[in-house]
Amino acid sequence: MLVPPVSQDAQVINNLYVVLYIFSALVFLLVEGLLVVSVVKFRRRSANDAPIQIHGHTGLETMWTILPMVLVAVIFLFSVNAMNQLQATGTFNDPLNHVHGINDQVAIKRVSEAKKVDIVINVTARQWMWQYKYADGFVVNQDLVVPENKTIRLDIVSADVIHAWWIPALGGMIYVNPGEMSHVWFNAPGGTYYGQCNVFCGLAHSQMLSNVKVVPQAEYDAWVAEQKTK
Amino acid sequence: MASVSIPVAKPGLLSQMAGWMTTVDHKKIGIMYMVSTFFFFLLSGIFALIIRLQLMAPGMQIVDQNVYNELFTMHGTGMIFLFIIPMLVGMGNYIIPLQIGARDMAFPRINALSFWMLIFAGVVMEGGFLLGGTASGAAWTAYVPLSMKQFSPQSGMDIWLFGVVLLGISSTLGAVNFLVTIYTMRAPGMTMWRIPIFTWTMIVTAAMVLLATPVLTAALIMLITDRNFSTQFFTTANPRLWQHMFWFYSHPAVYIMVLPAMGILSEIIPVFSRKPLFGFKVMVVSTILIGVLGFTTWVHHMFVSGVDPLVERFFMFTTMVIAVPTGVKMFSWIATMWKGSVSLKTPLLMCIGFLSTFVIGGITGVIQGAIPIDMQVHNTYWVVAHFHYVLFGGSVFGIFAGLYFYLPKITGRMLNDKLGKVHFALMWIGFNLTFFPMHILGLEGMPRRIATYAANRGWDLPNLIATIGAFTIAVSVLVFMINFIINIMQKKGEIAGNDPWEGATLEWAMSSPPPVYNFARTPVVESDRPMIEIRAKASGSNAPGHTGSHN
Ligand SMILES: [Cu+2]
Ligand SMILES: [Cu+2]
Numbered sequence: 086m087l088v089p090p091v092s093q094d095a096q097v098i099n100n101l102y103v104v105l106y107i108f109s110a111l112v113f114l115l116v117e118g119l120l121v122v123s124v125v126k127f128r129r130r131s132a133n134d135a136p137i138q139i140h141g142h143t144g145l146e147t148m149w150t151i152l153p154m155v156l157v158a159v160i161f162l163f164s165v166n167a168m169n170q171l172q173a174t175g176t177f178n179d180p181l182n183h184v185h186g187i188n189d190q191v192a193i194k195r196v197s198e199a200k201k202v203d204i205v206i207n208v209t210a211r212q213w214m215w216q217y218k219y220a221d222g223f224v225v226n227q228d229l230v231v232p233e234n235k236t237i238r239l240d241i242v243s244a245d246v247i248h249a250w251w252i253p254a255l256g257g258m259i260y261v262n263p264g265e266m267s268h269v270w271f272n273a274p275g276g277t278y279y280g281q282c283n284v285f286c287g288l289a290h291s292q293m294l295s296n297v298k299v300v301p302q303a304e305y306d307a308w309v310a311e312q313k314t315k
Numbered sequence: 316m317a318s319v320s321i322p323v324a325k326p327g328l329l330s331q332m333a334g335w336m337t338t339v340d341h342k343k344i345g346i347m348y349m350v351s352t353f354f355f356f357l358l359s360g361i362f363a364l365i366i367r368l369q370l371m372a373p374g375m376q377i378v379d380q381n382v383y384n385e386l387f388t389m390h391g392t393g394m395i396f397l398f399i400i401p402m403l404v405g406m407g408n409y410i411i412p413l414q415i416g417a418r419d420m421a422f423p424r425i426n427a428l429s430f431w432m433l434i435f436a437g438v439v440m441e442g443g444f445l446l447g448g449t450a451s452g453a454a455w456t457a458y459v460p461l462s463m464k465q466f467s468p469q470s471g472m473d474i475w476l477f478g479v480v481l482l483g484i485s486s487t488l489g490a491v492n493f494l495v496t497i498y499t500m501r502a503p504g505m506t507m508w509r510i511p512i513f514t515w516t517m518i519v520t521a522a523m524v525l526l527a528t529p530v531l532t533a534a535l536i537m538l539i540t541d542r543n544f545s546t547q548f549f550t551t552a553n554p555r556l557w558q559h560m561f562w563f564y565s566h567p568a569v570y571i572m573v574l575p576a577m578g579i580l581s582e583i584i585p586v587f588s589r590k591p592l593f594g595f596k597v598m599v600v601s602t603i604l605i606g607v608l609g610f611t612t613w614v615h616h617m618f619v620s621g622v623d624p625l626v627e628r629f630f631m632f633t634t635m636v637i638a639v640p641t642g643v644k645m646f647s648w649i650a651t652m653w654k655g656s657v658s659l660k661t662p663l664l665m666c667i668g669f670l671s672t673f674v675i676g677g678i679t680g681v682i683q684g685a686i687p688i689d690m691q692v693h694n695t696y697w698v699v700a701h702f703h704y705v706l707f708g709g710s711v712f713g714i715f716a717g718l719y720f721y722l723p724k725i726t727g728r729m730l731n732d733k734l735g736k737v738h739f740a741l742m743w744i745g746f747n748l749t750f751f752p753m754h755i756l757g758l759e760g761m762p763r764r765i766a767t768y769a770a771n772r773g774w775d776l777p778n779l780i781a782t783i784g785a786f787t788i789a790v791s792v793l794v795f796m797i798n799f800i801i802n803i804m805q806k807k808g809e810i811a812g813n814d815p816w817e818g819a820t821l822e823w824a825m826s827s828p829p830p831v832y833n834f835a836r837t838p839v840v841e842s843d844r845p846m847i848e849i850r851a852k853a854s855g856s857n858a859p860g861h862t863g864s865h866n
Contacts, residue, residue, distance in 0.1 A: 087758040098687045105685060109678045116645060116674045123652040124659070124667060127588070134589060134656030141594035145650065146643070153642040157635045157681070164631060164685035168624070171687060184621030212466075246461040247554065249619065249694065253760035258690050260620040262554035263460060267621065279772060283694045283762045285454045287461055288381055291765035 088253040091278065092271045094171055095256030101167040105160060112156070171257075184259065184267045187242060196238075196268055203235040210241060210248035210261045210282070213289040223312045228296045232305035233275040241267045246287065252280035252297050260284060273299045339423035340831065341412050344430050346725065348405025349718075352398050355437055359393030360789065362386045367749075367785040370778050373770040380766035384454075385471075387764060389441065391455040392475070395568065396482050397437045399710045403575040404429075404489055406717050407517045409725060411493065413822035413829060414511045416502025416838045421495040425488050432485035440478030443471030454764055456565075457538070459549040459557035464542045476539050483532035490524035493517055502821070504840035508599075511820045511843075512592060515599050516578030519606040523567050523574075526610065531564030555620055562613035570609040572706055574602060576713025577644060580666050583720050584648050586816050587663040588655030591844060593647045601640035601647075608637040618689040627686055634684035641677055645670065661735030662816070665716030668743050672708030676701055679754070694764075697757025703750045715742070715795070723811035726803045727827045734798040741791035748784025752777035819844040 090099040127136075185192035206229070207218040218224045231237050241250055243261045250269055251258035255278055259267045282293035300308070326334070335343060366386055369377045378386065408426065412419055420426045453462040453472060460466060462476075497518055501510065510518075534557060537548040549557050585592045592598060614622055614630035648670060657663065679701040683689050692698060715738075723729050756777045761768065768774055802808030814823040821838060822829070823846050842848060 087755060088760050095691075098691050101685060101687050102682075102691075105682045105688065109682060112678055113674065116649070117671060119646075119649045119653075120667065120670055123649050123655075124657055127652060127655050127657050129589075129656045129658045136589050136655045138591055139593065139654070140591050141597065142650075146594050146597050146647075149646040150639065150643055153639045154636075157638060160681060160685065161632055161635055164687060165628065167685070167687040168628075183624070246466055247458055247620075251762075253691070256691060258619045258693055262621060264554060265621060279760065281762060281765075284458070285384075285456075285461070285694075285764040287466060288384065290384075291380065291767055 090254060090256065091273050091276065092255040092257075094271065095254060097167055097170045098256050101163060104163055108156065108160060184262070184265055187264055187266050189266075193266070196240075200238075200270060201236065202238040202270065204231060205238045205240060206231070208239050208241040208250070209244055210250070210293075211244035212246065212287050213282070213293040215282075215293070215295045219309070219312070221309060221313055223315065225312065228277075228298050230298045230300060230305065230308055231273075232302045233299045234272065235302075236270065236272045239269045241269065247284050248286050248293065249283035250280075250295065251283040252278045252295065254278040255280075255297070258283055273297070275299050275301060337427075339419070339427050341408050341420045341423065341426060342725075342829065342831075342833075344426050345405050345407075345409025347430055348401055348408055348433070351434055351437070352402040352405060355393050355397035356402070357792075358441065359390050359398060360792065362390040362393065364785055364789060366390060367782040369766065370768075371782040372779065373768050373772075373775055375767060383766040384764075385444065388454050388475075389444075392440065392479070394706070395455070395572070396479065397433075397440070399572045399706060399714070400486065400568075401433050402714055403520075403572070403710070404486065406579070406714075406721065407493060407513075407575060410721060410822060411514050411517055412496065412500070413825065413833060414514050414820050415497060415500060415505060416821050416834060416840065417496060417500035418833050420492050421500055422492050425492055429485045429489040429492070432481050432488075436478040436481035436485065439474050439481065443475050456561060457557075458561075459538065459554070462538060462542075462557075463550070473539065473542060476535050476542075480532055480535045480539070483528045483535070486524050487528050487532070490521035490528070493521040494525070497521075502838050502840050508596065509840055509843045512581040512595065512598060513575070513578035513820075516574045516581070516602055519602050520571050520574045523571050523606050523609060527564045527567040527571070530560055534560035534564075555617060555622065558617050558620060559613070562616045563610075566613040566616065567609045569702070569705060570605055572710045573713075574605065576669065576710045576717075577602070579713050579717040579720070580648060580669055582820070583662050583666050583716055584651050586818055587658045587660065587666075588652045589658075589817070590651055590655040591819075593650035593653075595843060597643060598647055601643045604640040605637060608633060608640070612637060615684055615689070618686050619693050624686075631684055631686050635681050638677060638681045645674060645677075660719075660816075661730070661732055661739060662716050662720040664736060664739040665712050665719060668712040668739060668746075669709055669716065672704055672712065672743075672746065676704030676708055679704065692757050694762055695757035696753040696761045696763055699763050700750050700753035700757060703753070707746060707750070712742075715739075720816065722799075722803065723815050724822060724827045724829070727811050728803050728806060728808035729811050729815060730798050730802050730808060734794055738791050738794045738798065741787055741794065745784045745787030745789075745791055748787060749781045750784070752780045752784075756781075814846070814850070817846075817850070819846050821845055824849055 090096045185196075205220065208229075209216045209218070214226055215229070216224055216226050217229050239250065241259070241261045242265070243263045245263065247263065248261045249258055250261060250267065252271075255271045255273055257269055257271065259269055261267050276299055278297045278299070280295040280297060282290060282295065286293065335347065338344060365378060366383070369375050369383055408420070453467050457476070462472065497510070497514055537546065538557070540546040541548050541550060581592055581598060611633040612630055614627065615634045618627055618631075648666075679697070683692050683698065683701060719730055719735055756774055759773055759777075761772070761774050811827045813826055815827075816823070821840070824838070825833065838845070
């Protein structure tokens with residue numbers, strides 16, 4: 086990935102990407118190489134060329150059916166393995182609780198027990214902004230501010246159409262459907278991480294930014310105090 | 316030898332037009348399909364150029380964002396519904412009755428109806444621009460609830476939906492027509508394994524259309540009534556209901572657009588290599604497998620929309636598995652050229668364009684089929700790159716290969732091969748310049764469908780390159796049009812003759828253009844490449860319509 090991964094989730098995804106990239110590069114080189122050779126080496130040299138009429142070759146055909154199947158199986162296993170890692174560490178914490186009905190109390194309870202978190206923030210997506218409601222009761226419409234190296238859970242709902250939460254450096258994209266609640270977990274070092282709504286949601290979709298500022302705890306506490314006085 | 320009846324006096328323009336408008340001849344209908352869809356190609360291409368101008372640099376305001384949203388919606392729907400699908404249908408319309416030795420389609424009037432419904436639907440869809448707000452605020456996916464009246468109140472949205480419904484009915488009718496034609500009207504002797512490969516791909520495509528399109532049509536009608544007649548199909552349902560119905564059609568639609576192009580490749584590559592198609596039966600079986608598996612993967616478009624992850628794993632598996640029959644095809648095409656005598660004329664170069672770029676689209680398809688990767692590239696420019704490598708790298712290169720291959724048959728004149736090569740080179744370079752950088756943009760986090768972007772994200776250079784590439788493609792299409800105007804419309808091109816490429820199938824036995832009635836006598840087919848025997852045995856008589864009488 087070209088956005089450097091900073092969260093554990095993003096790191097797992099990045100590792101998988103590197104593996105698949107290597108497989109892909111090999112397949113790419115093989116196919117393009119064969120293509121170049123067949124065009125250059127076997128190009129027509131005279132109008133009377135009469136190549137041998139080969140109709141097929143069972144051995145070859147079997148080979149290029151079996152080999153891709155093996156490759157695909159390997160890729161599938163790598164992917165499942167990465168999913169299990171995500172499940173253990175972050176976003177995929179509890180698959181059935183990732184997205185659920187907005188009033189599904191059972192699921193809400195499961196989510197709250199699923200993983201120990203330091204801060205929960207209620208997020209509302211609406212055309213065309215993200216609103217963050219903190220436990221202290223204040224609401225901000227600008228960037229999301231959180232303390233560094235703390236596990237954060239976002240409980241996200243939509244006030245109108247479908248939006249998607251995604252911070253590339255933190256990994257873990259998720260749709261926010263009207264009538265449902267979506268959850269994202271992350272734990273990040275200090276920095277500013279860019280993001281914006283990732284499902285087309287109407288006129289000003291391109292301006293629906295969701296940047297995340299991760300700051301030291303002291304700075305965060307000062308910021309919260311300031312927000313409360315507003 | 317000329318079997319076309321010579322009119323006493325040249326008919327006037329009006330009666331000529333009336334002739335075209337009332338025709339039920341599959342060849343004339345095929346030509347009308349190809350010509351009109353080419354205009355939709357140009358229109359949708361102009362939309363793409365405006366999009367690329369807007370994204371050339373950060374913060375550009377060539378058009379405002381509601382127009383931008385209309386443009387990408389109409390670029391996508393225009394290219395898919397009004398160009399790629401119907402262009403391939405048009406080629407099938409022209410070629411398939413000839414390939415199978417039939418005089419026309421099974422239902423000539425329904426054939427004409429399908430065509431005119433397409434034109435009407437196209438005008439209706441594009442007409443939204445005149446009403447202000449085509450499908451703005453909805454994209455081609457028209458996700459509910461964004462496409463509901465509350466969020467997309469404009470009437471342009473309704474007529475866009477109406478247009479797509481008409482297209483759905485038109486292509487469903489067309490699919491029935493193709494299936495019945497191929498099932499009932501093949502020349503005697505054309506057994507299952509002697510059906511030409513292009514016809515085979517159209518069988519599978521038509522079957523897919525028949526199974527998939529009614530689902531989309533139903534969903535669209537439900538959406539129209541939800542919008543206008545207070546029904547509650549989608550308002551009360553699971554938020555993913557629309558997505559399931561939409562992608563149940565729209566994933567198979569990818570194969571509806573690619574399989575006929577693969578069929579064209581499978582016709583051209585053997586002819587230009589002077590070898591039979593490597594593993595004909597395997598090719599047919601892999602086509603059928605792609606058709607079947609194509610219906611099992613649609614949820615990969617919904618990996619981050621809240622589907623149960625256990626269900627998602629199933630769809631991740633099927634998505635990866637479908638790469639296997641596709642890979643088999645790639646290797647079979649290469650093996651067809653291997654040890655052959657490969658003639659590097661424009662039709663074959665276009666096939667090379669297909670093979671060399673489609674492989675990237677295939678690989679990226681497997682990569683993004685991995686759910687963790689999809690969580691990072693879904694809805695980004697990576698995906699835009701991926702499906703353009705499939706639909707442009709695949710279908711559009713295939714379409715141009717088919718045009719260079721079949722236009723001599725259809726018009727009787729050859730296109731200029733040098734200009735064709737210029738077209739190919741510019742299009743191949745322009746294509747890769749446009750779409751390769753989009754992979755990088757996606758990995759850098761650029762979402763699709765954004766009307767503009769800020770300068771601080773590092774997206775400037777790849778976007779600039781993509782815009783340069785888009786205009787290179789535009790120039791290449793101009794070269795093609797010049798070639799067409801000079802050599803075909805002004806009749807400056809070489810006379811094609813019956814069989815300019817040493818073709819393998821029946822259409823190359825007849826005159827170019829073929830006579831109105833196609834075959835004077837129904838040909839009898841004795842192998843999977845009837846022209847090989849016909850060429851070998853035809854020393855004297857080469858009259859059209861006598862193809863079956865040899866041997
Ligand atoms: Cu959005
Ligand atoms: Cu798909």
